[in-house]
Structures are given as C-alpha cells and as structure tokens.
Amino acid sequence: MKRRITFFLLGLIGIFLLVTAIISLTVTSRQPSPIASKVQINEKEAVNRFSEAITYKTVSYHDYKQFDYEEFDRFILFLETSYPLVHQKLTLEKINEYGLIYKWTGKHSNKNPIGITGHYDVVPVLEGTESKWEEAPFSGAVVDEKIWGRGTLDDKIGVIGILEAAEYLLEQEFQPSRDVYFMFGFDEEVGGEKGALAIANTLKDRGIEFDFVIDEGGAIVENMVPGVTEPVGVVGISEKGYATVELKIEGSGGHSSQPKERTNIGRIATAISKLEETQFPADLQGPGEDLFEFVAPEMSFFMKYVFANKFLYEPLIEKVLLQQPATSALIRTTIAPTIFQAGEQENALPEIASAKINLRLMPGDTLEEVETFIVDTIDDEEITVSVDGSQATKVSSVDGWEFAAVQQAARNVYNDAIIAPYLMFAGSDAKHYDLVSRNTYRFLPVQISSEDLNRMHGTNEHISVENFVNAVKFYAELMKVVGE
Ligand SMILES: [Zn+2]
Structure with missing residues (x-):
C-alpha cells in the first residue's frame, strides 16, 4: 500500500514537472530581429x-x-x-x-x-x-x-x-x-x-x-539583470509616484524625572518601526512584471521555467526580488523615513514629535489608499497622518x-x-x-x-x-x- 502511494505521488510530481516544462517551452522571445542601421552621419x-x-x-x-x-x-x-x-x-x-x-x-x-x-x-x-x-x-x-x-x-x-x-x-x-x-x-x-x-x-x-x-x-546597461549575458536596455513605461507623509503627535511633555510610560518620541518611533516591519504589500504586476516578461525569454531554461509558470512561483519570485532595494522598489510602494524632529533640551520631554517619510508609489496606488494603510498600520489615534504628493503616472x-x-x-x-x-x-x-x-x-x-x-x-x-x-x-x- 505504502509503495503504491509513493508511486502515485512520484507520478503526480512527474506530471507536474512535465506540464510546467511544456508551458515554459511556449515562452518566445519578445525581441524583434534587428535590421542593422545604414545611417551614416559625418x-x-x-x-x-x-x-x-x-x-x-x-x-x-x-x-x-x-x-x-x-x-x-x-x-x-x-x-x-x-x-x-x-x-x-x-x-x-x-x-x-x-x-x-x-x-x-x-x-x-x-x-x-x-x-x-x-x-x-x-x-x-x-x-x-x-x-x-x-x-x-x-x-x-x-x-x-x-x-x-x-x-x-x-x-x-x-x-x-x-x-x-x-x-x-x-x-x-x-x-x-x-x-x-x-x-x-x-x-x-x-x-x-x-x-x-x-x-x-x-x-x-x-x-x-x-x-x-x-x-x-532608462539606458542600455551591461550586467544589469543577473542571468542575462546581453546588455539590457530599459524603456520606462511609467514613473512611480512621489509623496511625503508627516506623522505628528502633540501632548503634554513633562519633566524627564517622572516620564509617562509612552512618550511622544517613543510613539513616533514605534509608528515608524511598525511601518518598516509591515511594509506595503509587494506584487509583481504592471511594469515590473512586464520587465520580466521581456527579459525571461532571454534567460536560462530554469529562469524561463520559473517565469513561464509565474502563477505557481510568484511568491518565490517576489521573495527574491524583495532582497535587493533596487528590485524590491520595482514591486512595491517604498517607505523611507527621512526627517525626525523632537526635543530641545536633555531634561525635558518634548511636547511635539514629528517625522517625515518619503514614499514612492506603485502605479495604481492612490494617496488615499496609502494614507489608510499607514493609519491602520501605526494604529495610534493620537498620531496625525497627512500625505502630500502625487501618484504614479x-x-x-x-x-x-x-x-x-x-x-x-x-x-x-x-x-x-x-x-x-x-x-x-x-x-x-x-x-x-x-x-x-x-x-x-x-x-x-x-x-x-x-x-x-x-x-x-x-x-x-x-x-x-x-x-x-x-x-x-x-x-x-x-x-x-x-x-x-
Ligand atoms: Zn534630464
């Protein structure tokens, strides 16, 4: 009985590999054949x-x-x-x-x-x-x-x-x-x-x-895409949005000898830390996905296999892309805390603490959605959140x-x-x-x-x-x- 199940499982795996391999054979190049330029200038x-x-x-x-x-x-x-x-x-x-x-x-x-x-x-x-x-x-x-x-x-x-x-x-x-x-x-x-x-x-x-x-x-750059020996020229088809979020908390400061359990600095710092831990969701879609659709056919069989069966391997691809800042910025709205302001005196708790976070928005993400996401993530009613900027083109x-x-x-x-x-x-x-x-x-x-x-x-x-x-x-x- 055990043997039968093993055979059955092996068979399933075999069919799976066969089907996905066949799918990857259907990947064809999206590059037009070059017709060498005859333009001759002085x-x-x-x-x-x-x-x-x-x-x-x-x-x-x-x-x-x-x-x-x-x-x-x-x-x-x-x-x-x-x-x-x-x-x-x-x-x-x-x-x-x-x-x-x-x-x-x-x-x-x-x-x-x-x-x-x-x-x-x-x-x-x-x-x-x-x-x-x-x-x-x-x-x-x-x-x-x-x-x-x-x-x-x-x-x-x-x-x-x-x-x-x-x-x-x-x-x-x-x-x-x-x-x-x-x-x-x-x-x-x-x-x-x-x-x-x-x-x-x-x-x-x-x-x-x-x-x-x-x-x-974008320009033509050598060694830009790992696994592609030819130089890759990238044509921008959209521009990420640009926005700045301000987080601000105001309230009684007090003396530093008897601090409250949660201080203004601590609250803003926690908010930023929650955002960094959570991050905007990553999704290989739009221009990022298009990039791989055009590049994958020129890559090794393994890469062709992975991208051709993206419906199966997408979580894996995203995991790899998230490991480098340059590729992770391709698949999600990014957050970069750039300004943090609070406090003037070493023995006084500041009454106001604020921070600015620079965002680069994925196509499709609206400023409202981004604001909602931030408010929900930091989950602190006393912190005001304001977003200013523009969404992607x-x-x-x-x-x-x-x-x-x-x-x-x-x-x-x-x-x-x-x-x-x-x-x-x-x-x-x-x-x-x-x-x-x-x-x-x-x-x-x-x-x-x-x-x-x-x-x-x-x-x-x-x-x-x-x-x-x-x-x-x-x-x-x-x-x-x-x-x-
Ligand atoms: Zn320029």
Missing part, C-alpha cells in the same frame, strides 16, 4: 556641434530669475545656424520664449503624430567641485574619443541627437510617415512647468493627441506598434541589446506629456555603465563619441521605423 562634424552645444551654460534654477537667459538665447541661435535644413523645412514655435516645438509635417497628417523630446537645461556644477573635473564642465572637450561636460548625458545628448538625426534625414530627402514633433524643455531639472508642461498644455488645447512621446529615461502599452517601434529602432543600432519595459523611479518631463499622448516612453539610447549613470548630476559627466553617434542613429531609425 561623425566629426556632428561631434563638433555637440561639443559646442555643451559650452552654453543653460543652467536652470528653482528661482526663474536666476536663469542666465542670454545663454539660452545664444543656445537657440546656435541651433538655428547649426541645423539649417531643420529650420528651413520644419516650423519652430516658442512657448514661454524658451520651450521649443518643431513640427515636421509627415505624409499622412491624418494619423496621430509622434513626439520626440529632450531638455537643454542642465543642473549647476556644485560649487567647489569644478577642480575635480578632468575636463572643465562647460568645455565640451573631446579627449580620447570622449566628449566632456554638463549635458553630455543629461540631456543635451537628446536634443542634439534628435536634431542631428533630423538634419541627416532631411539631407536624404526623407519625409516622415506621420507628423513628428520635437519638443525641447528648458526647465526640466526644476520641474518642467514653463517648458514641457506648457508645451503639452498648448498642444492639448489644439486637440493634438500623440500615439507616443519618447523622452530621456499612467502605464503605457508594451503590446502595440508604438513600443515595438522603439524596440526595433534600438535593436537596429544596438543589435544584441535586449530592450524591455520597466518602471522609472526618477522623474522627468515625460509625465507632462501624458496629457497629450496615449503612450510615453522614457529611454536614453546609449550603452553605459552604472558608474556613468551616477555622473549624470555629478562630477565628470561625459559620453563616448560612439554612444553619441549611436544616439543620433537611434533617433533617425525611430523616425524611419515609425513609417513602416
């Missing part, structure tokens, strides 16, 4: 123009009065002289003087247009760090096949890359299949209100709706021709890169274009290391000539691919 001249673009100190500040608008004027003049065909064949409209909209009329203007965006403002160079730069931050120096300076990554490479691509295509007498708008912000680093947001509102008032808008965002489609076009253009230039969707943790102008676009994608078409990413707002920002040329090729490919 690299030397393009690099010279890019290098000059870096020399304009188009720095943005939260106080708009601090802008050196002369530098912005000179930059726009530089664009006009450097890209003659663009300025001859496209219309240029300025919003709030410095937000730029170029419209390129396509063959089929009845179809929804596409938008390609970037921003030409840059963050300041931190005082005292100038001497740490290997090449001066506004030199645009070209040394050892690298271009140096503020904006080489964030994001003059976008603006110049797009215009170089357009100038090249115009030389080839190319006309896009549908209308293409280039939209360049001048205050992205300080929120984009007068640039991208004003541009989006202007176009919305005219009834324009894009099929997709592409902005800066909408999630763009990965199943339509729009995402496929971005993938195809990227693979035509970076033939072996896996191009996958993901969730952005940082903000950019892209969110403003949600107003006027069915989809917004966030992708910077360069292949860099995670070290390079850290240089974006830091010291020694630079990019290789090869990457810059590839970025130009990507934008040219994108405009071509959209017509096919």
Whole structure:
C-alpha cells in the first residue's frame, strides 16, 4: 500500500514537472530581429556641434530669475545656424520664449503624430567641485574619443541627437510617415512647468493627441539583470509616484524625572518601526512584471521555467526580488523615513514629535489608499497622518506598434541589446506629456555603465563619441521605423 502511494505521488510530481516544462517551452522571445542601421552621419562634424552645444551654460534654477537667459538665447541661435535644413523645412514655435516645438509635417497628417523630446537645461556644477573635473564642465572637450561636460548625458545628448538625426534625414530627402514633433524643455531639472508642461498644455488645447512621446529615461546597461549575458536596455513605461507623509503627535511633555510610560518620541518611533516591519504589500504586476516578461525569454531554461509558470512561483519570485532595494522598489510602494524632529533640551520631554517619510508609489496606488494603510498600520489615534504628493503616472502599452517601434529602432543600432519595459523611479518631463499622448516612453539610447549613470548630476559627466553617434542613429531609425 505504502509503495503504491509513493508511486502515485512520484507520478503526480512527474506530471507536474512535465506540464510546467511544456508551458515554459511556449515562452518566445519578445525581441524583434534587428535590421542593422545604414545611417551614416559625418561623425566629426556632428561631434563638433555637440561639443559646442555643451559650452552654453543653460543652467536652470528653482528661482526663474536666476536663469542666465542670454545663454539660452545664444543656445537657440546656435541651433538655428547649426541645423539649417531643420529650420528651413520644419516650423519652430516658442512657448514661454524658451520651450521649443518643431513640427515636421509627415505624409499622412491624418494619423496621430509622434513626439520626440529632450531638455537643454542642465543642473549647476556644485560649487567647489569644478577642480575635480578632468575636463572643465562647460568645455565640451573631446579627449580620447570622449566628449566632456554638463549635458553630455543629461540631456543635451537628446536634443542634439534628435536634431542631428533630423538634419541627416532631411539631407536624404526623407519625409516622415506621420507628423513628428520635437519638443525641447528648458526647465526640466526644476520641474518642467514653463517648458514641457506648457508645451503639452498648448498642444492639448489644439486637440493634438500623440500615439507616443519618447523622452530621456532608462539606458542600455551591461550586467544589469543577473542571468542575462546581453546588455539590457530599459524603456520606462511609467514613473512611480512621489509623496511625503508627516506623522505628528502633540501632548503634554513633562519633566524627564517622572516620564509617562509612552512618550511622544517613543510613539513616533514605534509608528515608524511598525511601518518598516509591515511594509506595503509587494506584487509583481504592471511594469515590473512586464520587465520580466521581456527579459525571461532571454534567460536560462530554469529562469524561463520559473517565469513561464509565474502563477505557481510568484511568491518565490517576489521573495527574491524583495532582497535587493533596487528590485524590491520595482514591486512595491517604498517607505523611507527621512526627517525626525523632537526635543530641545536633555531634561525635558518634548511636547511635539514629528517625522517625515518619503514614499514612492506603485502605479495604481492612490494617496488615499496609502494614507489608510499607514493609519491602520501605526494604529495610534493620537498620531496625525497627512500625505502630500502625487501618484504614479499612467502605464503605457508594451503590446502595440508604438513600443515595438522603439524596440526595433534600438535593436537596429544596438543589435544584441535586449530592450524591455520597466518602471522609472526618477522623474522627468515625460509625465507632462501624458496629457497629450496615449503612450510615453522614457529611454536614453546609449550603452553605459552604472558608474556613468551616477555622473549624470555629478562630477565628470561625459559620453563616448560612439554612444553619441549611436544616439543620433537611434533617433533617425525611430523616425524611419515609425513609417513602416
Ligand atoms: Zn534630464
């Protein structure tokens, strides 16, 4: 009898393994076959123009009065002289003087247009760090096949890359299949209100709706996904929400020689500790799930097996993802206590204690839901909870021709890169274009290391000539691919 049961169980396990293995065989690659790009630009001249673009100190500040608008004027003049065909064949409209909209009329203007965006403002160079730069931050120096300076990554490479691509295509007498708008912000680093947001509102008032808008965002990075040998390029399809929670308790303080059992500091500390212990629930859904759906087919059979049978292994996958801050942020709303305030004197109990917690919200989580969760978790009626911020942006489609076009253009230039969707943790102008676009994608078409990413707002920002040329090729490919 015992033997029979053993056989029966072994049989069941066998069937289970067979069925799940068959399911994993149905996993197919979601990468389009690359058609190697034939775009050939004059690299030397393009690099010279890019290098000059870096020399304009188009720095943005939260106080708009601090802008050196002369530098912005000179930059726009530089664009006009450097890209003659663009300025001859496209219309240029300025919003709030410095937000730029170029419209390129396509063959089929009845179809929804596409938008390609970037921003030409840059963050300041931190005082005292100038001497740490290997090449001066506004030199645009070209040394050892690298271009140096503020904006080489964030994001003059976008603006110049797009215009170089357009100038090249115009030389080839190319006309896009549908209308293409280039939209360049001048205050992205300080929120984009007068640039991208004003541009989006202007176009919305005219009834324009894009099929997709592409902005800066994820890049192609090697060794990013364990188990994938190819470099992976990630395209942001949504941006996490950003909110701040304030916890506050007020009440009698008293003397520290006769403290009450529960003090204000203790109550707030307990509240935070409960939140950290509980955490928001994790769920592999939305952009995080999409990322793995695009990457898993390129992984080992074991990984394919696990992700193909996600309905069984989801709890296990989530457990693994929760072990690293970077992957755990992909699948849940995160909590980060950043400010704690209480007390002034060592022998007096403070009457007020408060704390601020920075939250990054998953798509779909509303501020109300988040507040309810926090109130329920800390379970202390005397602590007031207030939440202020914004929820995540909408999630763009990965199943339509729009995402496929971005993938195809990227693979035509970076033939072996896996191009996958993901969730952005940082903000950019892209969110403003949600107003006027069915989809917004966030992708910077360069292949860099995670070290390079850290240089974006830091010291020694630079990019290789090869990457810059590839970025130009990507934008040219994108405009071509959209017509096919
Ligand atoms: Zn940027």
